[in-house]
Amino acid sequence: MNLAYPLILGSKSPRRKEILQKAGFQFSTEAKDTEESYPDDLPKTEVAAFLSEKKANAFLGNSSYDNKIVLTADTTVLIDGMLLEKPKDAPEAFAMLKKLSGRKHQVISGFAILCNGEVTSYSDETLVHFSEINDQEIENYIKKHQPFDKAGAYGIQEGLGLTHIDRLEGSYFTVMGLPIHLVYKALTAIH
Template sequence: MNLAYPLILGSKSPRRKEILEKAGFLFSAESLDTAENYPEDLPKNKVAAYLAELKAKAFLEKGGYEDKLILTADTTVLIDDVLLEKPADADESKEMLKALSGRTHEVVSAFTILHKNEIKSFSDSTYVTFGKLEDAVIEQYIIEHKPFDKAGSYGIQEGIGLTHIQELKGSYFTVMGLPIHKVYQQLKPFMK
């Protein structure tokens, strides 16, 4: 899809790149290192939108992007009002996956579009129900897939995401990291 302005995906995520490519968007990828800090009193389901906007503001502060569309994103996983961020190591990954085993959790993926110094943020939630995750399955998944770059310590498109998710209420792509149906709607006005 051709847009009236060059599209830059402000993310290192291979999954977000894959989603945009498969949706037919022409884009380049460029990410700026941004400290992913958020206020402690921020409601947990608003963290993804806050961080996506923070990433867009880094491009705004750097400058030179006025004639481009910048798309940034963030994904969070919540269970029992606890935010499961990217695991620091295998032990933390194992604890997260045990917490998700046999239960339903919420995945929030948010994105921000920056254009001509204007920032607009959007988010989408999907509820994911896992079947029981046996310890051996968890350990094998961590060894094989090293899910240390994924919120909640899993990818829907691999391993236990394929074999143990029993139900989804919402978008598969929101869980993968980018609610492409909403991104498409927001980029539609810029299409040639």
């Protein structure tokens, strides 16, 4: 895939890297540690786009990124108006998965593109319907997959994500962490 400028994925996520590769993009990877904080009054549905933009802004002002495209992303999980972030430990992961069991929730993946000193952010939402998950299944999943780097304590491509998601309303790749259909449009529109 030929883009107007070299592409840098500003993320350490192996899932985002895999999605971009499968979509045919050539890119390098370079993440900058960014504090994932946001204003308390920010609507929860806008947090993913806000954090993506914050991550892209970490690359601003450095001339080595001139004539390059930097893509950053963030994913959030929302249920009952509550944001489920990355769990700190096994008990927190257990509580999150228990809350998601037998219910539907929103997954919002935001992404931002830095090009020629300008940052543009986007987001996409998918509704995820989980079937009931028993306590033993949750405990086994946490032990085996250590989902502490995932918002909502699960990955759609492994374990409970494979066996307990009944249906999606929206993009599978948005839940995986990168709404590639929108990323593709945005990247290929850059001239």
